[in-house]
Amino acid sequence: MATTFYGALITPTTLTEYRALPRALLSVSRATGDIEWLEDDVAAGEVQDVIARHGAASESVDVVRLKLGEFLIPGFVDTHIHAPQVPNLGSGQEHELLDWLSEVTFPMESRFADADFAKRAYSSVIRRTLDYGSTTCCYYGTLHAEATKILADVIHGYGQRAFVGKCNMNRNSPEYYVEPSAEASLTATRELIAHIRALPPPPDAPASEPLVRPILTPRFAISCTGALLDGLGRLAAEDPALAIQTHISENESEIVLTKKLFPPGSLPSPPPLPNRKEKTQTARPKPKGTDPGVTYAGVYDAFGLLRRNTILAHGVHLEEEEVALIKARGAGISHCPTSNFNLRSGSARIGMLLDHGIKVGLGTDVSGGFSPSILTAVQHASMCAKVVALRTGTTPAHTRFTDRQLPMATLFYLATRGGAEVCDLQTRIGSLEKGKAFDALVVSVRSEAGNPAVWGMDTAEELEMGLARDGKARAKTEREELAGMLERFLFCGDDRNVRRVYVQGKFVGGKEWRQ
Secondary structure, eight states: OEEEEEEEEEEEEETTEEEEEEEEEEEEETTTOBEEEEESOOOGGGHHHHHHHTTOOGGGEEEEEOOTTEEEEEOEEEEEEEGGGGGGTTOOTTOOHHHHIIIIIHHHHHGGGSHHHHHHHHHHHHHHHHHTTEEEEEEEOOSOHHHHHHHHHHHHHHTOEEEEEOEEOOSSSOTTSOOSOHHHHHHHHHHHHHHHHTOOOOTTOOOSSOSEEEEEEEOOGGGSOHHHHHHHHHHHHHOTTOEEEEEESOSHHHHHHHHHHSOTTSSOOOOOOSOOOOOOSSSBOOOTTOOTTOOHHHHHHHTTOOSTTEEEEEOTTOBHHHHHHHHHHTOEEEEOHHHHHHTTOOOOOHHHHHHTTOEEEEOOOBTTBSOSOHHHHHHHHHHHHHHHHHHHOOOOTTOSSTTSOOOHHHHHHIIIIIHHHHTTOTTTSSSOOTTSBOOEEEEEOSGGGOOTTSOOHHHHHHTTOSOOOTTOOOSSOHHHHHHHHHHHHHHHOOGGGEEEEEETTEEEESHHHHO
């Protein structure tokens, strides 16, 4: 039994290229939710013949035919989002990071001590992120173990793929919102990990791997004592598959405070590096007032929290040594441009990180970022790269991305395959290929989607603005036309253009799900 999609399909391949297939035929197993096969170019009259050639009886296959202006893409991966901050969207816009935390964020997060409040709020949160097309999210919960268990339960019920972590924070937080000790924080973390790993498979989800996974979540170095970071490092060492997420170098004041809290000589020796040859001469200098002997990344590394499945949010002010360290450890960066602009943190040099081979994905960073949509992150990532290029005025020789604007293919990659790499899930999600999970979106750039910002493909067809039919001269090739649809969606689209959302082959969200 299978569901087969026929029509336009776009999937990333590299940082600079993607496949745009106007007449693709893709089969999804209803037994596994994985992609069984993909044919690149099938004429409309040959669909049933191709299905039969793959050994399927026509009565066992549902064929979904996409209209002109509709296309399949991989689902978006949000590598950094604070689930309890969604109710604060659009609030506290006048603050920078540390004041915003104390004045806006911590008061809201503290409300999740109420389990009933948490259940009702999180149900709305997950529905929103799914309908915006985020098939995978890396969620920060609050410091409350019970509320974060509820978050995991809600995600599990909706069928979204996710990492869920309870914030570890036992210092530099308000009295009403801080953990009493490192041991209490670690105990609650272990309870959450056990809870998530005990979640049963959804009734009709046949995937062998879990959709919801635990993730260690030291909020940031400022909020954790050395004893707590040491305990988290030991947990990580015991379980190499356990992912880690935290913040790094978001705000210059935050960096100064981190180095003050972890002075030279206070840190344990980090694990040996596999390779420290990587050097970068293009990273930013150290912020004024910081000690040259300690780096923010070095703090995490000293406690064994920097590795291939570590997700570091922001990285706006990374120092030269940190870039080399992050690359050597194989950790990834979650680029959160909306939040970085909104909280006046700065403009991350993502092109420089890409040129050094560091994994980069996109994060909404709700509610520092004021939108739960990865589309907004795509648009602001494009503007961020342009701001960096304008500011520097020159581009280093022998680089592809450093201090340059990012091509559309790169932005598309960061939102999908790049995010999968940051989450260490690149073998399962991030692109539409045989053997991968069918985590995908059916996108519509037709007028009937109801988004006035998108000039509908059907309207363009009526006005003969794109491909000319009936033997007339072609204004564009079909692939050029499809590339134009993707660009319009990335820069002008919203949840109205996300018609269907699939996770592991199951229809779980989108505009048609809501209707």
